[in-house]
Amino acid sequence: MLHTLVVYVEDKPGVLNRVASLFRRRAFNIDSLTVGHTETPGVSRMTIVCDADPAAARRVEANIYKLVDVLRVDDITDQPAVERELAMIKVAASHETRGQIIQLADVFRARTVDVSNDSLIVEITGSGDKIERLLDVLKPFGVLEMVRTGRVAMARGPRPASKLEDRFAGEDAHEEPGVSYSV
Amino acid sequence: MKRTGAQIIWESLLRQGVSTVFGYPGGAILPAYDAMTQYPMRHILVRHEQGATHMADGFARATGQVGVAIATSGPGATNMVTGIATAMLDSSPIVCITGQVGSKLIGSDAFQETDITGVTLPITKHNYLVTRADDVAPTIREAFHVAASGRPGPVLIDITKDAQQSSAEFDWDAAEPKLRGYRPDRRPAPVDYQKAIALIKNARRPVILAGRGIIQSEAGQQVVAFAERTQTPIAMTLLGLGGVAASHELNLGMMGMHGEAWVNTAIQEADLLLAFGMRFDDRVTGNLKTYAPHAKKIHIDIDPAEINKNVPVDVALVGDLREVLVELLPHVPVAEHVEWLARINELKGDSAVRDIQNLPDNGHLYAAHVINDIWRETDGNAIVVTDVGQHQMWEAQYYKHNTPRSLITSGGLGTMGFALPAAIGAKIAKPDAEVWVVVGDGGFQMTMCELATVMQENIDINVAIINNGFLGMVRQWQEFFYEKRYAATPLVNPNFTKLAEAFGLTGITVTKRGEVVPAVRAARNHKGGVVIDFQVEQEDSVYPMVPAGADLHAMIRRPSPIVETAADA
Numbered sequence: 001m002l003h004t005l006v007v008y009v010e011d012k013p014g015v016l017n018r019v020a021s022l023f024r025r026r027a028f029n030i031d032s033l034t035v036g037h038t039e040t041p042g043v044s045r046m047t048i049v050c051d052a053d054p055a056a057a058r059r060v061e062a063n064i065y066k067l068v069d070v071l072r073v074d075d076i077t078d079q080p081a082v083e084r085e086l087a088m089i090k091v092a093a094s095h096e097t098r099g100q101i102i103q104l105a106d107v108f109r110a111r112t113v114d115v116s117n118d119s120l121i122v123e124i125t126g127s128g129d130k131i132e133r134l135l136d137v138l139k140p141f142g143v144l145e146m147v148r149t150g151r152v153a154m155a156r157g158p159r160p161a162s163k164l165e166d167r168f169a170g171e172d173a174h175e176e177p178g179v180s181y182s183v
Numbered sequence: 184m185k186r187t188g189a190q191i192i193w194e195s196l197l198r199q200g201v202s203t204v205f206g207y208p209g210g211a212i213l214p215a216y217d218a219m220t221q222y223p224m225r226h227i228l229v230r231h232e233q234g235a236t237h238m239a240d241g242f243a244r245a246t247g248q249v250g251v252a253i254a255t256s257g258p259g260a261t262n263m264v265t266g267i268a269t270a271m272l273d274s275s276p277i278v279c280i281t282g283q284v285g286s287k288l289i290g291s292d293a294f295q296e297t298d299i300t301g302v303t304l305p306i307t308k309h310n311y312l313v314t315r316a317d318d319v320a321p322t323i324r325e326a327f328h329v330a331a332s333g334r335p336g337p338v339l340i341d342i343t344k345d346a347q348q349s350s351a352e353f354d355w356d357a358a359e360p361k362l363r364g365y366r367p368d369r370r371p372a373p374v375d376y377q378k379a380i381a382l383i384k385n386a387r388r389p390v391i392l393a394g395r396g397i398i399q400s401e402a403g404q405q406v407v408a409f410a411e412r413t414q415t416p417i418a419m420t421l422l423g424l425g426g427v428a429a430s431h432e433l434n435l436g437m438m439g440m441h442g443e444a445w446v447n448t449a450i451q452e453a454d455l456l457l458a459f460g461m462r463f464d465d466r467v468t469g470n471l472k473t474y475a476p477h478a479k480k481i482h483i484d485i486d487p488a489e490i491n492k493n494v495p496v497d498v499a500l501v502g503d504l505r506e507v508l509v510e511l512l513p514h515v516p517v518a519e520h521v522e523w524l525a526r527i528n529e530l531k532g533d534s535a536v537r538d539i540q541n542l543p544d545n546g547h548l549y550a551a552h553v554i555n556d557i558w559r560e561t562d563g564n565a566i567v568v569t570d571v572g573q574h575q576m577w578e579a580q581y582y583k584h585n586t587p588r589s590l591i592t593s594g595g596l597g598t599m600g601f602a603l604p605a606a607i608g609a610k611i612a613k614p615d616a617e618v619w620v621v622v623g624d625g626g627f628q629m630t631m632c633e634l635a636t637v638m639q640e641n642i643d644i645n646v647a648i649i650n651n652g653f654l655g656m657v658r659q660w661q662e663f664f665y666e667k668r669y670a671a672t673p674l675v676n677p678n679f680t681k682l683a684e685a686f687g688l689t690g691i692t693v694t695k696r697g698e699v700v701p702a703v704r705a706a707r708n709h710k711g712g713v714v715i716d717f718q719v720e721q722e723d724s725v726y727p728m729v730p731a732g733a734d735l736h737a738m739i740r741r742p743s744p745i746v747e748t749a750a751d752a
Contacts, residue, residue, distance in 0.1 A: 010364070014312075018304065025305045055491050062488040068309040068329055071364035180372035181490045181499040 002031060003057040004083065004153050007046040007064055008038065008071040015069045019046065022067065028052060028060050032085075032150030043071065047152045058181075076155045083153040086123070087131045088113070092142035093120045101141055108134045119144055188316035189218035189347040192280065195323040197222060198355055201251050203242070203611055205235040209255020210295060212282030214347035227611065227640055230632035232259050234604035236266020236337075237630070239277040241608030243270070244591045245566060245616075247399070249330050250277045250608060256284055257295030260341070261302065265598060267337045268306040272595025273422060274399065276335035278326050286314040286343040299341050308336030314343045316351035320358035328360045333367025334486040335399060369485065371500040371507060376514070378498045379481050383515050386455035386479070388523045389415045392438065392467075395422035395594070396460010396484060396504045398587045403427055405508035406459055412512065414520040416527055418446045420461050421575075422594040425584035429563075435527065439467035440729045441576040444738050445530035447729065450475050451736040452526070458482045460504045463493040464595065469735035483507050539581070544696045550574060550649045550719045553699055554581040557619060557647060560703045565617040566591065566609050570602035570626035572656040574649035576725040578621045600629030603646065607636055610644050617707070618643075624650040624676050634686040637712040645706040646714045648679055651721045659724045663739070683714035691715045 009015045016035055023030045031049040038045045052060055057075060065073045093101050093115075101120060102112050110124035124134050128151065135143065186194060192215050196204065203225040208216045219226060229235040232254040239250030254263055260281040270277045284293040300310045309329050311322050319342065326338040383389070397406050403426045410417050410433045417427050418438040427434050435446045447469075450456065456478045461467070468474045471493060480496040482489070483504055490499040500507050539555055554577050557565070563583050569575040569592040584590045591609055593601040602622040610618040627648050637644065649655075658672040680690030689709055691702045693716065706713040726741035 008364075014300070017301075021304050055495065059488055059490075059492060062486075062490070065364075066486070066488055068362065068365045179369065179487075179501065180375050181487050181501045182375050182378065182497070 001051070001053070001077075003050050003052055003060070003075060003077045004081070004151065005046075005048045005050065005061060005064070006074045006076055006153060006155075007048060008073075009044050009046060009067075010069040010071065011037070011042050011044045012069055015044070016046075018067050018069060019048070019064060022063055023050070023060075026060075026063055028056070034150045034152050047150070049151050062181075074155070076153060080156040081153050082156060083127060083151055084125055085128055085131060085149055085151045086125045087146060087148040089122045089124070089135065089138055089143060090119055090145040091122060091138050092118060092144055094118065097141055101138065104137050105134070110134060184353055185350050186353040187214070187218060187348060187350050188319045188342065189214040190221070191316060191319040191351065191353050192323065192342070192347070193219055193222040193224055194353055195320045195355070195358070196224065196251065199249070199323065199327045201249070203227060204251045204253050205229055205238040205242075205608065206253030207232050207235060207255070207259060209259045209282065211256035211284055211344050212253065212259070212280075212347075213255075214344060215253070215280070215282065215342070227607070227636060229604070230635050231630065232262035233266050233600065234607075234630055234633045234636065236263045236277065236279060237269065237598075237601050237604035238608035238611070239279070240266060240270045240275045240601075241568060241591055241605030242612040243275045243277050243335075243608075244273075244605070245588055245609035245612040247401075247588070248276075248612075249327055250275075251280070252277060253280045255282045255295065256299070257297045259295075260297055260299035263339075264302060264306065265600075267303055267339065269593050269596045269598040269601060270337040271306045271308070273593065274335050274395065275337065276330040277337045278323075278330050279337060279339045281339065281341045282347070283312065283341045283343045285345045287345070289314075289343070299339065303339050306337070307339050310339040310341070312341045312343075313346050316346050316349045319346060319351070320353060320355060321360070324355075324358045325360040325362065328362070329365065333369075367485075368503075369487070370502045375498055375500055376511060379500060379511065380514050382455055382479050382481055382498060383413065383457075387520070388453045388477075388526075389413065389455040389457060389520070390449055390453040390478075391415050391417040391457045391459055392420070392450070392461050393417050393423040393426055393459050394420040394461025395426075397423055397426035400460065400485070400504040400506075401587070402460070402505035402508055403587055405505050405512065407431060407433075409508055409512055409515065413515055413518045414524065415457065415518075416449060416524065418442070418450060420464070420467055420594075421579055421592065423461065424579060425587050425589045428585040429583035430585055437579050439464075440469070440731070441580070441725050441727065442467075443580075444727050444740060445527060447735045447738060448530050449527050450478075453478045456480045458484070458496070459508075460484060462489045465493070465731075468493065469729045469733055469737075473734040475735075546695075548694060548696055548699070548717065548719045549723055550577045550651070550717070551581050552696055553647065553649060553693075553717045553719060554578050554621065556699045557621070557703055558582040560700060560707065561617060561619065565589070565619045566606075566613060567619045567621055568592070568602045568606035568609055569620075570622040571597045571599045572623045572626060572654070573651070573659065573723075573725050574621050574623045574655070576656075577649070582621075599623075599626035602626060603630050604633045604636075606644050606646075607633060607640075607642050610642050611640075618645070620644060620646040622646065622648055623655060624648055624652065624674055624679075625654045627679075628676075631682070634683070634688060634712070634714070638687045641711060643711055646712070648714065648716050650676065650679065650716050650718050651723065652676065653721060655723075656725070658722070662722070662724065663728070664730070679714055679716035683712070686712075688712040688714055692718065694718045
C-alpha cells in the first residue's frame with residue numbers, strides 16, 4: 001500500500017541526495033518525493049510517498065531517521081490529512097474545442113492559465129485521483145504535455161506525535177518514555 | 184587563536200585523544216601532512232590506502248576507540264572504499280580524512296578529483312565535505328561523536344586544499360556538536376519490557392543469540408548473568424566470539440553456516456530466541472522460511488532499522504544492550520531448563536568433538552591442527568586477526584576465544600586482505616598484546632605490501648599463512664556445488680619465506696605436523712615480524728556446512744575421520 005511520510009531535514013547541500021539514495025540502496029520504492037522550505041529557517045520538509053507493506057514502511061521510517069541530517073519522520077498514512085498535488089496540463093485546443101475544455105476544467109475546479117491559438121494550459125490542484133480523472137476527460141482532445149509536483153501532505157489538527165523521538169520539537173526528549181518498535 | 188585548517192585538523196585530533204593515524208600522503212592532503220610535523224602525532228605510513236582503513240578498523244576493534252585513517256584526494260580516497268565498507272558492515276568506528284582539490288575546482292574534473300562523499304554515501308554512517316577552515320574543528324568533533332555513538336560506523340571527512348591552507352579561529356569549546364536530529368541514546372518502552380519478561384517466563388527451550396553488540400556495548404558480563412540466571416544456552420555469531428568466554432559451560436559456540444550441528448539444531452528446536460546485538464545475517468539464519476519455526480523472538484539492538492529486517496520478531500527492545508539487560512535482569516525469573524540442556528548435550532554427543540590434539544599424525548598437515556596448536560601455545564590469550572575464507576572458519580572453530588576483542592575479523596563484508604593491515608592496527612592499539620594473523624594464501628597476497636609497514640614500523644606480529652594453494656573456500660564451493668570444476672581457484676604462490684626475508688622479516692616454512700609447535704614457539708620468541716608458511720592439505724573442506732539458502736538444520740557433516748574423533752578429554 002502507499003505510505004505518506006513527512007520528513008523534516010536540515011536544509012543543507014546533499015540532504016535530498018542522502019534521502020533519495022537511501023531508497024535506492026535499500027530497494028524501497030518511491031512513488032513521489034517533494035521538498036521545500038518550512039516555517040522554520042534551516043529546516044526543509046519532504047513529503048515522500050512510497051509503496052510498502054506496514055513492516056517495510058516501519059523500516060523505511062527507521063532507516064530515514066538514521067540519517068544524521070534528518071530531524072523527524074512522521075508516517076501520516078493512517079492519520080486524517082490534507083493531501084494535495086498540482087498539475088499543469090497542456091491540451092490541444094482549436095476554436096471549436098476551446099470552450100468545451102474550459103468548461104470541463106471548471107467542473108474540476110481547474111483553472112485555465114494560458115491560451116494560445118492551438119492549445120491551452122490547465123492548472124489543477126487536488127488529490128492524485130482528481131488529477132487522473134481530469135486527465136481522462138482531457139485525453140480525447142490531445143494532451144500535449146503534463147507536469148506534476150508530486151504529493152504534499154499535512155496532518156489535520158495539531159502536529160502529530162512522532163513515532164520516533166522528537167528532538168526537533170523539544171529539548172526534553174531525554175525525559176520521554178522509551179519508544180516501542182514492536183509490531 | 185588563529186590556526187590554519189591543516190593545523191586545526193591535528194589540534195582537533197589530539198583533543199579527541201588520537202595519538203596514532205594511519206595514512207598515505209599526496210597533493211591535496213599535503214598541507215595537513217606539512218602541519219603534522221608540528222604536533223606529537225604518530226603517523227604510520229602504509230603502502231596502500233586500503234591498508235590504512237583496515238589498520239584504523241583493527242585499532243578500533245581492538246580497543247573500542249575511534250581509529251583514524253588519512254589519504255589524499257582521488258585515487259587515495261577511492262582506495263579507502265573497501266576499508267570503509269568493511270567498517271560499515273561490522274559497525275566499526277573509524278574516521279577517514281581525505282584531502283580534496285581546492286573548492287574552486289570542485290566539479291571541474293581537476294587532477295585527482297573524485298566526488299568521494301558521493302562515492303562513500305551508502306557505505307559511511309555519515310560523511311562531510313569541508314570547504315572552509317572554520318568548519319574543520321566542528322566537523323571533526325561531530326564526526327567522532329557520530330562514529331562512536333549509537334551503532335558505531337565509519338565517517339569520512341573530505342577537506343579541500345584551500346580549507347587546509349586558509350586560517351580560522353580555533354575554538355574547541357565552540358566546536359561542540361550541535362546535532363538536532365541525531366539520537367543515538369535510545370531506550371525501549373516499558374510495555375515491551377513487560378512483553379519480553381512474559382515470553383522469557385514461558386520459555387522452555389530458550390537460546391541466546393549473541394552478536395557483535397555484546398562486544399560493542401561491553402555487555403558480556405550481563406549476558407552471562409542472564410544466561411546463568413535463566414539457564415539459557417548461548418549461541419555465538421562469528422563477530423560475537425570472545426564476547427562470552429568459549430569455556431563457559433552455557434556457551435554452545437558458533438552458529439550459522441559453519442557453526443557446529445548442535446548449535447544450529449538447538450536454534451531450530453528452540454521455543455524462544457533472545458537475539459542480543461545481532462542482526463540475523465543470512466550466514467547465520469540459512470533459509471528464512473524454515474528458520475527457528477517454533478520460536479518466539481525477542482530482539483535487543485541499538486538500531487531500530489534492524490528490527491523485523493530479516494526475521495519478524497515478537498518483541499523488540501531498541502537500546503544499548505548492556506543498559507537493556509541491566510534493566511531486564513532483575514525481572515526475569517530464575518529457571519533451570521534441565522530437560523532442554525540435557526537435550527542439547529544429547530545433540531552434542533553425536534557430533535564431532537573438537538579435541539583434535541591427540542590424533543595420530545598420518546603425514547598430512549591440516550589447517551585445523553595448525554590453528555589448534557596456535558591456540559594451545561598462546562594459551563588462548565592472543566589477539567587473532569583473521570582474513571576471509573576457510574582459515575577464518577577453522578580459526579573460529581579451533582581457537583577458543585575467552586575475552587572480548589580477542590578475535591578481529593571481517594564478518595559482514597567478508598573482505599579478503601583485511602587481516603594483515605587490521606593486525607598492524609590492533610598491535611599498535613595494544614602494544615603489549617600478542618597478535619597473530621591467521622590468513623589464507625589468497626587473501627594474504629591482496630595486501631601483503633603492508634609487510635613493508637611491518638618492517639618500517641618494526642611491528643611485532645606473527646603471520647600464519649594457511650597455504651593450501653587454492654582460494655580454498657571458493658574451491659570448496661566448486662567441489663560441493665559445481666562438480667569440482669576449479670575455475671580460477673588454484674594459486675601459484677611466491678616463496679613466502681623468501682618474501683618475508685625480502686622485507687627484513689623472519690620466514691619459516693612448515694610442511695609437517697611435528698613442525699607446527701616448534702615454528703609457533705620460534706615465532707613467539709622472536710621480537711619482530713614473523714611469517715610462517717603453513718603448507719596444509721590442499722583440498723580440505725570446512726565442516727559442518729549449511730549450503731547458502733538451505734535450512735539451518737540441513738548441514739553437511741564432517742566426513743573425514745582426520746578431524747573427527749570422539750576422544751575428548
